[in-house]
Amino acid sequence: MNDGVDLHLHSTCSDGVLGPEALATLVADAGVTLFALTDHDTVAGLEAAAQVARRRGIRAIPGIEMSSRWQGRTLHIVGLGIDPAAGAMRRAIEDLAALRRERAEAIAARLEHAGAPGHAALERLRSGTIPTRTHFARALVELGAARDVAAAFSRWLARGRPGDVRTEWPDLGHTLAAINASGGAAVLAHPLRYTLSAGQRRQLVQEFRLAGGAALEVVTGGAAPHQIETALGLALRAGLEGSVGSDCHDPALAWHRPDRLAKLPEAVAPVWHRWDPTSRRALQA
Ligand code: AMP
Ligand code: MN
Ligand code: MN
Ligand code: MN
Numbered sequence: 483m484n485d486g487v488d489l490h491l492h493s494t495c496s497d498g499v500l501g502p503e504a505l506a507t508l509v510a511d512a513g514v515t516l517f518a519l520t521d522h523d524t525v526a527g528l529e530a531a532a533q534v535a536r537r538r539g540i541r542a543i544p545g546i547e548m549s550s551r552w553q554g555r556t557l558h559i560v561g562l563g564i565d566p567a568a569g570a571m572r573r574a575i576e577d578l579a580a581l582r583r584e585r586a587e588a589i590a591a592r593l594e595h596a597g598a599p600g601h602a603a604l605e606r607l608r609s610g611t612i613p614t615r616t617h618f619a620r621a622l623v624e625l626g627a628a629r630d631v632a633a634a635f636s637r638w639l640a641r642g643r644p645g646d647v648r649t650e651w652p653d654l655g656h657t658l659a660a661i662n663a664s665g666g667a668a669v670l671a672h673p674l675r676y677t678l679s680a681g682q683r684r685q686l687v688q689e690f691r692l693a694g695g696a697a698l699e700v701v702t703g704g705a706a707p708h709q710i711e712t713a714l715g716l717a718l719r720a721g722l723e724g725s726v727g728s729d730c731h732d733p734a735l736a737w738h739r740p741d742r743l744a745k746l747p748e749a750v751a752p753v754w755h756r757w758d759p760t761s762r763r764a765l766q767a
Contacts, residue, residue, distance in 0.1 A: 483745070484726075484741075484743045484744060484745050485726055485743070485745050485746055485752070485761075486513055486514050486515045486516065487514065487515070487516045487517070487726050487743075487746075487752075487754055487758075488509060488512075488514045488516075488517045488518075488726065488727060488728050488730070488740040488743060489516075489517065489518040489520070489543065489545065489560065489562055489669070489699075489725050489726060489727045489753070489754065490518065490520050490545075490547065490560055490669075490671060490699065490702070490703075490725075490727020490728060490729045490730075491505060491509065491517060491518065491519050491520060491727070491728060491729075491730050491740070492505075492519075492520070492521055492522070492547075492729070492730065492731045493505045493519055493521055493527045493531070494527075494608075494611065495521045495524050495526040495527035495611065495612065496521035496522035496523070496524055496547075496611070496612045496614060497522060497612075497614040497616035497617060497731055498521070498730070498731045498732065499731065499732045499733075499734075500732075500733065501527075501530070502519055502527030502528075502530040502531040502534075503530050503531070503533070503534050505519065505527075505531065505730075506519070506530075506531040506534035506535055506538070506542065507534055507538070508733055508740070509540075509740050510534070510535070510538040510540050512739065512740045512741035513741060514540065514740050514741075515540045515541065516540065516541045516543065516754055516757065516758055517535070517540070517541070517542060517543070517740070518542065518543040518544070518545030518560075518562050518727075519531040519542065519545055520545035520546055520547040520560050520561075520562075520727070521546065521547065521612065522547050522548075522549065522558075522612055522614055523546070523547070523548060523549055523575060523578040523579065523582060523612050524546070524575065524579070524612045525544065525546055525564075525566035525571075525575065526610070526612075528542070528544050528545075528566060532544075541757065541758070543562050543563050543754070543757050544562075544563065544564050544565070544566055544666075545560060545561060545562050545563075545564065546560070546561045546564060546566075546571075546575075547559070547560050547561075547671060548560075548561060548574065548578065548652075548657050548660070548661070549578060549581075549582075549649070549651040549652075550651050550652060550653065550654050550656075550657035551650065551651040551652065551653050551654065552653065552654045552686060552689070553682075553686075555676060555677070555678075556649070556651055557651075557654060557657075557670070557671075557676065557686075558670075558671040558672065559654070559657045559658065559661065559668050559669070559670060559671065559695075560668070560669040560670075560671045560699065560725070560727065561660075561661035561664070561666040561667070561668055561669075562666055562667045562668075562669060562725075562753065562754075563665060563666045563667055563756060563757060564661060564664040564665060564666035565664045565665050565666075566664075568663060568664035568665065569663075570659070570660045570663035570664055571660055571661075571663070571664035571666075573660070574652065574656075574657070574660035577652065578651075578652070579612065581649060581650075581651065582612055582613050582614075583613065585613075585647050585649050586604060586607065586613040586618075587604070588647045589604075589615070589618055589639075589645045589647050590603065590604035590618075592644045592645055592647060593618070593622075593638060593644055593645050595644070596638070596644035596645075598622060598627045598638050598644070598645075599622070599625045599627055600618075600645070602621070602625055603617075603618050603621035603622055603625060603627075604618075604621075606621040606624065606625075607621065615635070615639045615645060615646075616631070616731070618634070618638070618639060618645055619631045619634035619635055619638075619639055620634075622634040622638060641677075654689070654690065654693055655693045658690075658693045658694040658695055659694065661694075662694050667696040667697065667723075667753055667756060668690075668694065668695045668696050668697075669695075669696065669697045669698065669699055669725045669727075669753060670686075670687065670690050670695060670697070670698050670699065671699050671702070671727070671729070672699055672702045672729060673686075673687065673698050673699060673702075673713055673716060674702075674705075674709055674712060674713060675702075683716065684716065684719070684720075687716050687717075687719075687720045687722070688720055690720075690722075691720045691721065691722055695722065696722065696723055696753055697717070697722050697723035697724055697725045697753035698713055698716060698717040698720075698722050698723075698724060698725065699713070699724075699725045699726070699727050700713045700714050700717055700724035700725065700726070700746060700747065700750060701713075701724070701725075701726040701727070701743055701744050701745070701746055702727060702728075702729055703727065703728035703729040703730060703737060703738035703739075703742070703743065704729075704737040704738055705744070707744075710744060710747065714747050714749060714750055717750050718749060718750060722750075723750060723751045723752065723753040723755075724746050724747070724750035724751065724752060724753060725746075725752075725753045725754070726743055726744075726745075726746050726752075727743075728740045728742070728743050
């Protein structure tokens with residue numbers, strides 16, 4: 483049995499395939515009793531997800547997955563328990579939205595230059611949605627420029643491809659300050675997914691904690707047991723708490739389903755003790 487907790491999920495407000503209501507319904511049906519919708523750089527879906535949670539008698543924590551930067555690399559920082567209306571968070575979200583709008587134009591131009599229908603893809607992005615590379619990937623598939631989303635990434639959008647536009651996301655200290663100023667707890671998302679040496683990864687985790695980070699995503703969707711062990715070791719060494727998140731974008735991808743998540747190892751304190759006092763087990767040690 484897992485923890486019944488999922489603190490990393492995407493809806494159509496960013497690059498998920500389900501709307502926030504449908505996603506919250508799926509999560510409740512999967513036996514999750516505490517969840518956070520964490521769309522990329524937007525809080526647009528939180529109210530709708532919270533309404534479903536209230537109806538279903540489960541708890542929704544307000545969340546976001548913020549694009550950030552450390553030593554020239556893109557990082558994803560999940561903010562949990564944030565006040566979306568706090569000034570620092572609103573300003574951070576406005577800045578990120580502006581960066582994403584500019585970046586989407588640049589991606590379109592670069593794709594076009596490389597021979598892909600970038601402008602037509604940009605026109606297909608729904609207004610009101612935060613534009614991500616995933617949206618470009620889906621549009622390129624619809625326009626016949628790639629067989630499927632995976633192929634669209636590997637040909638056009640993945641690291642080093644034409645649509646991989648370098649973006650100066652706000653730096654890590656700035657992101658953590660915005661999350662903390664809005665009353666949230668910051669989680670370093672999928673800590674093993676960044677291209678870093680073991681030494682660089684330890685340095686990142688240490689700096690993340692010193693700059694005000696609260697937890698590592700020790701259990702992430704699709705992680706193998708040895709990866710959970712590695713992430714656990716990093717969290718314990720740095721004195722960080724642990725989080726659990728499927729990073730579900732599409733329930734059709736079985737390994738990222740909320741009901742497939744492993745349990746957070748007992749050795750680390752769960753970040754969600756803030757919102758669920760019955761989960762203090764690991765804190766008593
Ligand atoms: P962005 O934040 O606009 O750079 O888009 C990043 C998103 O693209 C991630 O959150 C993933 O959902 C998705 N993504 C990144 N790389 C891949 C890949 N190789 N295949 C499929 N989706 C990917
Ligand atoms: Mn995504
Ligand atoms: Mn991410
Ligand atoms: Mn994510």
